[in-house]
Amino acid sequence: MSYLELQNLTKHFTKRDGWLGSGTTTVKAVDDVSLKIEKGEILGLVGESGCGKSTLSRLVMQLLMPTSGSVVLEGERLADLPPHEIRKRRRDFQMIFQDPYASLNPRMTIFSTLAEAILTRRTLLQSDRDGLEEAVSELMERVGLDGRYIRKYPHEFSGGQRQRIAIARALGPEPKLILADEPVSALDVSIQSQILNLLRQLRDELELTMIFISHDLSVVRYIADRIAVMDQGKIVEVGEADAVFDSPQSEVTEILLSAIPQIR
Amino acid sequence: MALLEVNDLKTWFHTRDGVVKAVDGVSFDVEAGETVGIVGESGSGKSVTCYSLLQLIPRPPGRIEGGSAKFGDLDLLSLREDEIRKVRGKRIGLIFQDPMTSLNPYLKISTQLIEPLLIHEGISKAEALDRAVAELAAVGIPDPKKRIHSYPHEFSGGMRQRVMIAMALITRPEILIADEPTTALDVTIQRQVLDLIKARQEELGTAVIFITHDLAVVSEVCDKVNVMYAGRFVERADVKTLFSNPRHAYTRALQRSIPALQAKGEKLYTIPGLPPNLAHEIPGCAFAPRCPVAGIDHAASRPSLKELESGHWVQDCPACLIQK
Numbered sequence: 036m037s038y039l040e041l042q043n044l045t046k047h048f049t050k051r052d053g054w055l056g057s058g059t060t061t062v063k064a065v066d067d068v069s070l071k072i073e074k075g076e077i078l079g080l081v082g083e084s085g086c087g088k089s090t091l092s093r094l095v096m097q098l099l100m101p102t103s104g105s106v107v108l109e110g111e112r113l114a115d116l117p118p119h120e121i122r123k124r125r126r127d128f129q130m131i132f133q134d135p136y137a138s139l140n141p142r143m144t145i146f147s148t149l150a151e152a153i154l155t156r157r158t159l160l161q162s163d164r165d166g167l168e169e170a171v172s173e174l175m176e177r178v179g180l181d182g183r184y185i186r187k188y189p190h191e192f193s194g195g196q197r198q199r200i201a202i203a204r205a206l207g208p209e210p211k212l213i214l215a216d217e218p219v220s221a222l223d224v225s226i227q228s229q230i231l232n233l234l235r236q237l238r239d240e241l242e243l244t245m246i247f248i249s250h251d252l253s254v255v256r257y258i259a260d261r262i263a264v265m266d267q268g269k270i271v272e273v274g275e276a277d278a279v280f281d282s283p284q285s286e287v288t289e290i291l292l293s294a295i296p297q298i299r
Numbered sequence: 300m301a302l303l304e305v306n307d308l309k310t311w312f313h314t315r316d317g318v319v320k321a322v323d324g325v326s327f328d329v330e331a332g333e334t335v336g337i338v339g340e341s342g343s344g345k346s347v348t349c350y351s352l353l354q355l356i357p358r359p360p361g362r363i364e365g366g367s368a369k370f371g372d373l374d375l376l377s378l379r380e381d382e383i384r385k386v387r388g389k390r391i392g393l394i395f396q397d398p399m400t401s402l403n404p405y406l407k408i409s410t411q412l413i414e415p416l417l418i419h420e421g422i423s424k425a426e427a428l429d430r431a432v433a434e435l436a437a438v439g440i441p442d443p444k445k446r447i448h449s450y451p452h453e454f455s456g457g458m459r460q461r462v463m464i465a466m467a468l469i470t471r472p473e474i475l476i477a478d479e480p481t482t483a484l485d486v487t488i489q490r491q492v493l494d495l496i497k498a499r500q501e502e503l504g505t506a507v508i509f510i511t512h513d514l515a516v517v518s519e520v521c522d523k524v525n526v527m528y529a530g531r532f533v534e535r536a537d538v539k540t541l542f543s544n545p546r547h548a549y550t551r552a553l554q555r556s557i558p559a560l561q562a563k564g565e566k567l568y569t570i571p572g573l574p575p576n577l578a579h580e581i582p583g584c585a586f587a588p589r590c591p592v593a594g595i596d597h598a599a600s601r602p603s604l605k606e607l608e609s610g611h612w613v614q615d616c617p618a619c620l621i622q623k
């Protein structure tokens with residue numbers, strides 16, 4: 036049994052248009068996608084803007100309900116669960132977003148941001164201030180942040196450090212699945228490597244399963260075990276990272292590969 | 300004589316935490332028609348360098364402390380506001396990183412595109428509109444006659460950046476400053492925008508100053524490259540030399556840290572430490588705390604550039620110049 040299975044997942048958006056909204060057009064954002072992801076695996080999901088990567092990730096995160104098809108996590112169809120059970124399960128899958136400037140609350144210190152995340156799982160720490168503080172420090176250390184900065188606000192950190200905070204927050208609820216949506220594309224090239232190293236190291240230490248979304252195949256090749264290429268809502272190619280990179284089977288993959296700037 | 304000669308430019312910010320020497324003695328030339336790259340990490344001073352040239356630094360807290368920028372018979376740094384306005388957007392164009400925040404969301408593309416023409420060339424609105432439509436066609440916007448009356452949000456990110464390029468080039472500037480023009484874009488769109496900038500540059504003979512943190516992009520578009528670190532240039536060379544024979548430790552470290560060039564499975568190389576805080580006085584070589592070369596002393600005073608061979612300049616710090 037795979038850890039996460041997407042079965043014929045489909046999401047259509049309908050838009051009213053025409054005279055007084057009399058007509059409708061349907062956008063097939065995600066169109067019959069089936070994928071299996073094993074425990075501890077990093078799956079790279081690549082494609083151009085608008086190919087449906089983000090819609091697919093929202094379906095996996097249960098932030099959108101599919102038009103048809105289902106998400107199966109450890110053998111359980113998430114759509115069959117009652118809403119309060121889904122809320123509970125949500126601790127098991129966490130997201131890291133592209134822009135750490137926009138995804139951290141500027142009015143919360145690192146302590147309160149991370150404490151909130153930790154308390155979703157370890158509720159007993161609510162009344163144990165020292166224990167909570169220790170848990171936050173541990174988490175900061177895990178992502179390579181100095182514990183001295185625990186009372187600082189997001190604006191006092193650089194872009195790379197902020198992305199570390201965002202990663203720490205995702206790890207707070209002790210998830211099993213991490214969905215990283217373009218986690219390095221807003222960062223300097225020199226910082227990208229640091230964050231990629233960190234994500235790999237965390238996967239090894241915590242046995243995380245990860246879906247890594249990016250438009251940059253060179254980054255995905257480095258971090259992912261397997262790569263799935265998306266185009267117009269469909270998965271057009273899946274394979275071992277090096278195989279996809281070295282002998283692309285679809286036109287979209289070739290376009291993505293040829294677009295990577297080369298050092299001449 | 301070069302088209303633009305920047306000499307010992309210093310732009311400092313006077314803040315409550317002290318004087319931040321964002322740009323601290325930078326010199327470079329731009330010849331007509333060529334592309335000069337400025338590459339460095341966030342906060343190295345590359346954008347401040349270019350904004351200083353157009354007097355776009357917020358003053359206070361910023362202040363241009365010294366230097367000159369000879370552009371023809373003008374010194375850009377000492378022009379009055381009404382004089383620099385005749386250069387800015389007319390003889391020197393600008394493209395910014397994020398086309399969503401640099402276009403006015405309330406105004407149609409047409410209004411924004413013809414504005415520089417109305418201001419700088421004093422032609423009629425109808426004439427300006429014709430030129431704007433032609434310019435949109437030249438940057439590859441399909442159906443420009445209709446699209447020119449759209450608002451920015453009706454365009455995709457890549458199309459918006461095309462509109463920005465059209466806007467910057469519509470007055471036929473001699474220099475185009477492109478500040479991270481593709482950083483916010485997908486790789487495939489990035490490729491299109493880079494190709495477009497190159498194509499327009501060749502057609503119009505515009506010189507380009509290209510600012511980026513991405514060495515791979517630099518290697519594709521630039522003729523000459525300046526590597527910036529902590530407010531100064533550490534190395535300057537033509538693009539071939541810089542990539543085949545990088546001499547400064549920082550340039551080499553930057554090249555090594557590109558994820559695409561590293562072997563899978565191994566830990567990615569990263570430059571240890573962080574760039575220095577520019578609010579503090581840097582006594583010697585600014586790269587010393589992060590330099591992977593051990594056992595040799597770095598320059599004790601801030602090293603100046605020396606010419607190793609024709610056109611290849613490197614900061615003269617004994618440790619950073621070690622080949623390893």
